[in-house]
Amino acid sequence: MSRPPDDVSAAVAAAMPGGCGECFRAGWAEAQAARPSGELAFLEPATLCRYGSQSAVSPDLVEDLLAAAACVRANPGLSALAWYCHHRLFGADAPDAPVSSWPVPAAAMGRHAGLFYAIVLLSGTPQRQAIHRRLGIPDEVVRDSVADLEVCIRTEPVKELGGRFGISGAILGWLLLTWRGRLYRLGRLQFLPGRFHGRLRAFRHRTTGAVVALAEDGGRFRQDGQVDGAGGLSDPAGAWTARLAESAGQVTGCPISPRGWAMAHRVRLSKAAWAPVLAPGDTVLGIHMAAGAPLTPEACRESVSQALEFFPRYFPEVGFRGFDCLSWLLDPQFPRLLEPTSNLVRFQEEVYVFPCPGGDGAMPWQVCPQPDPATGRAPPPTRMQRAFQAHLAAGGRFLDGGCFLLREDAARWGSRVYLSQPAPWRWWAERALRPAAVCGGRMSGSGGAARC
Ligand SMILES: CC(C)(COP(=O)(O)OP(=O)(O)OC[C@H]1O[C@@H](n2cnc3c(N)ncnc32)[C@H](O)[C@@H]1OP(=O)(O)O)[C@@H](O)C(=O)NCCC(=O)NCCS
Structure with a gap:
């Protein structure tokens, strides 16, 4: 040598x-x-x-x-x-x-x-x-x-x-x-302790257990509730700024639907009724999905349940408040683009999805391959690829999404814990962007900021 x-x-x-x-x-x-x-x-x-x-x-x-x-x-x-x-x-x-x-x-x-x-x-x-x-x-x-x-x-x-x-x-x-x-x-999923980077604060109602996320103060959102600029799209005419204010007795802010969009109207949460449960900087277990076998709901439930035992046993110093994940796989548009039976759609239903900056570029290029000159215009092999190709052809963009799942809710994987909360959650999921107020898990009218 x-x-x-x-x-x-x-x-x-x-x-x-x-x-x-x-x-x-x-x-x-x-x-x-x-x-x-x-x-x-x-x-x-x-x-x-x-x-x-x-x-x-x-x-x-x-x-x-x-x-x-x-x-x-x-x-x-x-x-x-x-x-x-x-x-x-x-x-x-x-x-x-x-x-x-x-x-x-x-x-x-x-x-x-x-x-x-x-x-x-x-x-x-x-x-x-x-x-x-x-x-x-x-x-x-x-x-x-x-x-x-x-x-x-x-x-x-x-x-x-x-x-x-x-x-x-x-x-x-x-x-x-x-x-x-x-x-x-641990099973199908990977876990990495870290800090929560979502730009939101989550609160849990002390009696009903309902969870609501409020956007951090200063966040800029488009009219569709996504972060302004996400997926390369800005909304100069319609973008709005989220406000979050705290006083001795209440927190006022713009809620985020668990389906992953922010709402321009404000709600007031009484501190007597709502306890803070997650904020930026809190310790969470980051979830990562390696390529490989399908991400079935059973496999995810099993993995999350293993994590709930593993980390307290081997890392007792990691006092995690829940789980989070940021990925192209959490694009809040997936429920519209993919079949309801898609594992990725079902994953989103088990967590609290929130809007993120970025997108359009985070998706691996193999998912949306350029048409292969050798195979002409043959449709791509998987349903996701076909749906995404149609979405792009219609001028659509892709987004990154984030999600969290609170520690106390993790054992309930499979019950759509945040989507099955008492109204207004279902209402929010179906009729985004209409003003509403949260009162201990019940809707109490519309317009302005309502006291709860
Ligand atoms: C995570 C993963 C295993 C989920 O796959 P899954 O459980 O099959 O997901 P779904 O049930 O929602 O899939 C629905 C359809 O999309 C297809 N699909 C899913 N992920 C795909 C991908 N990355 N590329 C192409 N097609 C994909 C599936 O094959 C299925 O189509 P089919 O019914 O025609 O076979 C898969 O997306 C994957 O391996 N991703 C790569 C890893 C990754 O990107 N991790 C995140 C890093 S931030």
Whole structure:
């Protein structure tokens, strides 16, 4: 083997011609000084096979990883880069590295390029195992959680590779959450403790248990109740600003339907009757839906119920108030676009959906593929794709959506807990944007801000 380049620019030039030396400059010299002599152990076939099988990688994929590792071993620049990434991520006191800006060595590794960061991640297998052992995480949970590596390798398109599947810097960052012992797959869903970022406050009626979300002060919404600018659409003529005000005895604000739109009229909630239950910054378990098997209501209920037991047992310090999720899969238009039997529509019915900024671009490009010239105008294979194509053809846009599910309501998955609340919820769901007032779960007239 020729001598590895000590200089970051030379290494990057060898590993990714035209690549970004700056991305790897921080700590380069220290990392190379700490490099052991000889071959890097994590690139050796026996070690890589072991790390692969300890990370639930299938034998087929281990073969591909071995070929990719051979490619790294043969290129001193790539080896230096692999060591640098390993050292930055798993060294003794590894600082947080800006992995999402790390480019993929497309030119130097050709068809193996999507596996470069998979090898880097696997190099941290001993460190990951130590974390999971220290936390006492059951083997089957570890196995299901680390299996996300193969899911991502097989389903995540990498821009720098022209959309071919593999591990980009951004997905490496995502997978590191599992390798650091923060993200867990429990049944069908994955869970990540974090902060609630929804721009709303939720209240629960002390007697009826009804839940209402009020938009944060200053939020700008279109007439259709979506965030102004979401999906690339602004509403200069009709957009309005949500106001939220709190006094000693009451909170006044603009309610959000659990179907995912905000309403311009204001309601007053008496503090004696309504208790605050969720606000921005509260701890929640973020729900993530990996690609794979259908997201059936039974699978979701089972996963949520596992999370309710798992986190208090293994992370008692995480006093979560509920669950949340932000995704293109929560577009509040789905109930209109997809069949009522769609799992994604049924998922939305079990949670409190709220409007989000963003959209139009968050949806993976494979969902709405361009018509394939080879197959002419053949309709795309799934019902979702056909419905979305028609939506786009009619000038429609897509939105991101958010949702929350409060901890006390989570065991009731399957009962459409927020949609089946006493009126006005059903009324709101069906007749959005008409002024209403919330009085302990009963509608008390319309117009202006009503006292409850
Ligand atoms: C989450 C997921 C498993 C849900 O799939 P599901 O349970 O089949 O969902 P639905 O029942 O609502 O699907 C309704 C229809 O849309 C199709 N569909 C669902 N997700 C699709 C997708 N990502 N691409 C293409 N078609 C899809 C289904 O196949 C079904 O059509 P069919 O009856 O013709 O087979 C699926 O969307 C998926 O794998 N997504 C990728 C992961 C992802 O994007 N996660 C979120 C990251 S923010």
